[in-house]
Amino acid sequence: MKSAKPYIEKNKERFVDELVELLKIPSISADSTYKKDVLKTAEAVKKQLKKAGCDTVEICETPGYPIVYGEKLIDKKLPTILVYGHYDVQPPDPLDLWESPPFEPVIKKTKLHPEGAIFARGSCDDKGQMYMHVKALEYMTETDQLPCNVKFMIEGEEEVGSSSLEWFVSKNREKLANDVILISDTGMIAKDVPSITTGLRGLSYVEVEVTGPNRDLHSGLYGGAVANPINILTKMIASLHDENNHITIPGFYDDVENLSNEERMKMAEAPFNLENYEESIGINSVYGEKGYSTNERNSIRPTLDVNGIWGGYIGEGAKTVIASKASAKISMRLVPNQDWKKITELFKNHFESIAPKGVRVKVKPHHGGQAYVTPIDSLGYKAAEKAYEATFGKTPIPQRSGGSIPIVSLFEKELKSKTILMGFGLDSDAIHSPNEHFGVWNYLKGIETIPQFYHFFTEMSK
Amino acid sequence: MKSAKPYIEKNKERFVDELVELLKIPSISADSTYKKDVLKTAEAVKKQLKKAGCDTVEICETPGYPIVYGEKLIDKKLPTILVYGHYDVQPPDPLDLWESPPFEPVIKKTKLHPEGAIFARGSCDDKGQMYMHVKALEYMTETDQLPCNVKFMIEGEEEVGSSSLEWFVSKNREKLANDVILISDTGMIAKDVPSITTGLRGLSYVEVEVTGPNRDLHSGLYGGAVANPINILTKMIASLHDENNHITIPGFYDDVENLSNEERMKMAEAPFNLENYEESIGINSVYGEKGYSTNERNSIRPTLDVNGIWGGYIGEGAKTVIASKASAKISMRLVPNQDWKKITELFKNHFESIAPKGVRVKVKPHHGGQAYVTPIDSLGYKAAEKAYEATFGKTPIPQRSGGSIPIVSLFEKELKSKTILMGFGLDSDAIHSPNEHFGVWNYLKGIETIPQFYHFFTEMSK
Numbered sequence: 063m064k065s066a067k068p069y070i071e072k073n074k075e076r077f078v079d080e081l082v083e084l085l086k087i088p089s090i091s092a093d094s095t096y097k098k099d100v101l102k103t104a105e106a107v108k109k110q111l112k113k114a115g116c117d118t119v120e121i122c123e124t125p126g127y128p129i130v131y132g133e134k135l136i137d138k139k140l141p142t143i144l145v146y147g148h149y150d151v152q153p154p155d156p157l158d159l160w161e162s163p164p165f166e167p168v169i170k171k172t173k174l175h176p177e178g179a180i181f182a183r184g185s186c187d188d189k190g191q192m193y194m195h196v197k198a199l200e201y202m203t204e205t206d207q208l209p210c211n212v213k214f215m216i217e218g219e220e221e222v223g224s225s226s227l228e229w230f231v232s233k234n235r236e237k238l239a240n241d242v243i244l245i246s247d248t249g250m251i252a253k254d255v256p257s258i259t260t261g262l263r264g265l266s267y268v269e270v271e272v273t274g275p276n277r278d279l280h281s282g283l284y285g286g287a288v289a290n291p292i293n294i295l296t297k298m299i300a301s302l303h304d305e306n307n308h309i310t311i312p313g314f315y316d317d318v319e320n321l322s323n324e325e326r327m328k329m330a331e332a333p334f335n336l337e338n339y340e341e342s343i344g345i346n347s348v349y350g351e352k353g354y355s356t357n358e359r360n361s362i363r364p365t366l367d368v369n370g371i372w373g374g375y376i377g378e379g380a381k382t383v384i385a386s387k388a389s390a391k392i393s394m395r396l397v398p399n400q401d402w403k404k405i406t407e408l409f410k411n412h413f414e415s416i417a418p419k420g421v422r423v424k425v426k427p428h429h430g431g432q433a434y435v436t437p438i439d440s441l442g443y444k445a446a447e448k449a450y451e452a453t454f455g456k457t458p459i460p461q462r463s464g465g466s467i468p469i470v471s472l473f474e475k476e477l478k479s480k481t482i483l484m485g486f487g488l489d490s491d492a493i494h495s496p497n498e499h500f501g502v503w504n505y506l507k508g509i510e511t512i513p514q515f516y517h518f519f520t521e522m523s524k
Numbered sequence: 525m526k527s528a529k530p531y532i533e534k535n536k537e538r539f540v541d542e543l544v545e546l547l548k549i550p551s552i553s554a555d556s557t558y559k560k561d562v563l564k565t566a567e568a569v570k571k572q573l574k575k576a577g578c579d580t581v582e583i584c585e586t587p588g589y590p591i592v593y594g595e596k597l598i599d600k601k602l603p604t605i606l607v608y609g610h611y612d613v614q615p616p617d618p619l620d621l622w623e624s625p626p627f628e629p630v631i632k633k634t635k636l637h638p639e640g641a642i643f644a645r646g647s648c649d650d651k652g653q654m655y656m657h658v659k660a661l662e663y664m665t666e667t668d669q670l671p672c673n674v675k676f677m678i679e680g681e682e683e684v685g686s687s688s689l690e691w692f693v694s695k696n697r698e699k700l701a702n703d704v705i706l707i708s709d710t711g712m713i714a715k716d717v718p719s720i721t722t723g724l725r726g727l728s729y730v731e732v733e734v735t736g737p738n739r740d741l742h743s744g745l746y747g748g749a750v751a752n753p754i755n756i757l758t759k760m761i762a763s764l765h766d767e768n769n770h771i772t773i774p775g776f777y778d779d780v781e782n783l784s785n786e787e788r789m790k791m792a793e794a795p796f797n798l799e800n801y802e803e804s805i806g807i808n809s810v811y812g813e814k815g816y817s818t819n820e821r822n823s824i825r826p827t828l829d830v831n832g833i834w835g836g837y838i839g840e841g842a843k844t845v846i847a848s849k850a851s852a853k854i855s856m857r858l859v860p861n862q863d864w865k866k867i868t869e870l871f872k873n874h875f876e877s878i879a880p881k882g883v884r885v886k887v888k889p890h891h892g893g894q895a896y897v898t899p900i901d902s903l904g905y906k907a908a909e910k911a912y913e914a915t916f917g918k919t920p921i922p923q924r925s926g927g928s929i930p931i932v933s934l935f936e937k938e939l940k941s942k943t944i945l946m947g948f949g950l951d952s953d954a955i956h957s958p959n960e961h962f963g964v965w966n967y968l969k970g971i972e973t974i975p976q977f978y979h980f981f982t983e984m985s986k
Contacts, residue, residue, distance in 0.1 A: 091841075092839065092840060092841030092842060092843060093839060093840050093841065094840065152843060152845075153837065153839060153841075153843055155837070155839065156740065159739065159740070159848075221842075221843075222841050222842060223842065249745075263744060265744075265844070267842045267844070269842075274807060275805040275806055275807055276805055276806030276807075277621065277805065277806075277954060277957045277958060277959070278618065278621075278956065278957040278958060279805065279956070279957060280927065280955055280956040280957065281827075281829045281831055281855055281857070281956075282725060282727075282822075282857055282925070282926045282927030282928050283711070283822060283925070283926050283927055283951055283955075284805070284822060284926070285822060285827040285829045285855075285857050285926060286812050286813060286821040286822050286825055286826075286827035286829075286857065286926070287810055287811075287812050287818045287819075287821040287822040287926075288805065288807060288810060288811055288812070289807070289809075289811035290829045290830060292829075292830040292831075292832070292833050292852075293761065293762075293765070293828075293829065293830050295758070295833075296757070296758035296759075296761040296762045296830065296833070297758075297762040297765075299755065299758040299762075300755075300758045300759040300761075300762035300763070301762070303755070303759075343737040343738055343739065343741065343746070343750065344737055344738030344739075345736060345737055345738075345750060345751070345882050345883075346881065346882065347751075347881035347882045348749055348750060348751075348882065349749075349750055349751035349880065349881065349882035350748050350749050350750070351748060356749045357749075359748040359749040360744075360745060360746060360747060360748050360749040363748055364748075365743075365747040365748035366755075367743045367747045367748075367752045367754075367755065367846055368752060368754040368755050368758065368835075368836065369743060369754075369836050369837055369842070369843055369844060369845050369846070369847075370754070370835065370836035370837040370838045370839075370843070370845075370847070371754050371757075371758070371833055371834065371835050371836060371838070371850065372833065372834050372835075372838040373830075373832065373833050373834075374830065374831050374832035374833060374853070375615065375617065375831055375832040375853060376832045376833070376834040376851075376853075377554065377555060377615055377617065377832075378554060378555050378556065379553075379554030379555065379615075379684050379890075380554060380683075380684060380685065380729045380731075380831070380853060380855070380890045380891065381554060381614060381615055381683075381831055381832070381853070381956070382727070382729070382831060382855050382928075382956065383614075383831050383832075383956050383957070384829055384831070385831075385832070386621075388833065389838075390754075391836070391837060391838075391842060391843070393743055393747075393842070393844055395743070395744055395747050395748065418811065419808065419809035419811065420807050420808065420809040420810065420811035421807075428841075428842045429842065463744070463745070464744045464745050464746070464747060464748070464749075465742065465744030465745055466744050466844075489745055492739060493742055493745075494740065494741070494742040494743075494843070494844060494845050495739050495740045495741060495742065495845070496739060496740065497739070
């Protein structure tokens, strides 16, 4: 496979412009008021896949948002790569912290991105990284170098738990049959330190509601005499961690795999600078489970974080009230062997059990997914390794990520094939945060590297 | 003094209509978007005071919202009663729990108010109870029975801490000189159990903010490795009470007066039915400080309640984020001898001291006020007792209230006179809550009783 560099050089403005157009559509799957925009984005992806060379592209209806499926099958005897990505994005709030509107993309230079980065919600997660694959296909078809069959499956519910994907995959095993699944929805350690994500954490996301009195009460007349749902909620949440920041839910750690010291030492070799880490997010000290390093805490250890909390009067000024209800959104990141459905059940039972008299507690499971680990001796991993070597001149480092792509383990179960996670974003790209961005260099480097994967995977499959 | 009953009977429709008009103006002092309405309410009160018989009425500018002052001075040698009330109201949220719009008053019959109750924000607290005094003055002037001098001071910042009132009172000691202060901004035990509030709790209201990372973070990539401001805030708040629901702030109880067993036994005689209490607010159990009864917990004991909490993603669906900040509004109800400024300082120092590394904490004092106790052997109390006996045919029960009217102790300090708290609302009137209401019977009973207080106070002063 010839290097895509010259082609990219010639077309890079257009590659960026096309992505910018896609980023202008606020495809927020978590907020139903954006339904039209989510559907509009699916249409845009369909159009681009067709232009890039897919023979057939269809918008497949699901119980939720549609899945865009496209394929170019050149020879039954050749291997087939299934590319997965998502066209939906996270909500942009808090809006006031964005330096430019989240859906009006701008390109700005940063310390880490001297060539410029595209600032917009979804620029990195995942529209930008998904679109690298569309442009890589364009390169291979335009230059007549596509070495194998390719299928695209781009969904619109990844940020809300991919609830329709399982339904779709189980109904279309034949259609989706493949030899390897390729996803770019993770990051790399640094621009000069390419890495392949070999581990992902699982997820259990729940919403809890504590109800006390049947109406808001005057905190003077009733204060001290009735359970205050907010005080109770804080007590209950606080009790979920002990003084060493271990999670106190009975049975929570039962299935957690404990890495050997050798594995932990190998992990510790990955380049990491604590000062830079703390400085990059403006904290004076890290914080977490006793007995583990920062890199271990956010990759091989399960966590419990409150993602949102609300109750009572949150307006301007003061209101002396005891709220009738208080609520919180809580997510747990899980590690291999922990089953998210079991953990969700453990959480529910425990949380309900610690509610004191005087309040009622509701636990509503939102969604979840299993953790995943890719073996580094698989064909796909070795092909990815060679692809990076070809474009970066370096062997990529296998890396455990703290994030979750719940559907990866689903794919293995339903489609019986391994997933390769080639990520080109940086941790500092602020995905899920205000001012999310994606380096233009990273974007083009992805487009350059992906065809090499197609090449080596096909070669090594012979 | 002749009974006001016939006059009230003849004018009650108008009395209700006038109050309804006043209730239509959303005078929410906590929310600056309602500034025009707050000022409009002051004008309306001025107009009504003039019509009711005040010789002079003025709208006195202050650093905050104006104070409406009116007076009718008939004879220097006669005693002077200063009536205090407030024309501002609490914010109405949560709006969705109101059965009718908070500023579109409707009259509905209820179990406790078979003669009908006026449903609207401010109907009881305090527009309705304040307006009883305006109508009582009208009765006395129209029927030529006003036995003494009267001054009105109606403010517009009571629900946000009366911050301008201290300034105003200290500047106008002469103008406000009086022999007794009369306030209706409290409740009575039941329609057939008249009571006079002899004790009020003090208040310290603060807002806290916990900041971790300088931006919202992806809870997968960073979860477990950095302090989550929401988790930390819940831990810090939860630690403010121990397992017996005692408050853990060092020095918090130092100045709390401990009532004698005799006093506690006297309190216990007030009619109280725990089942009805629990049923009226829809809880299966009361909750509070170990070693004290419900009536003690909400009157003679200090408390700490979270009035509002917010942080992270609180929209529809799920967002896997670690918020940069989390905040809460916290109020402490104080008892006699506790100094609110000292308690605020103790809270601030303690709360800042328990913040772990990795977060920064801000504590912003909102406002506060001292607790107060009226001696039941004072002239004013005895006159009030006789007034109730005249209209209810029963001796009122002295009652400690859990609520706070911070300015009562200010009045004693600045004006050297005692305050009499004649309240006609019921605890079940839902002040500060959705569907606040005020019984028409209570409203008219107040208008009937107040002139009797003028009569007996003047008589006993001779």
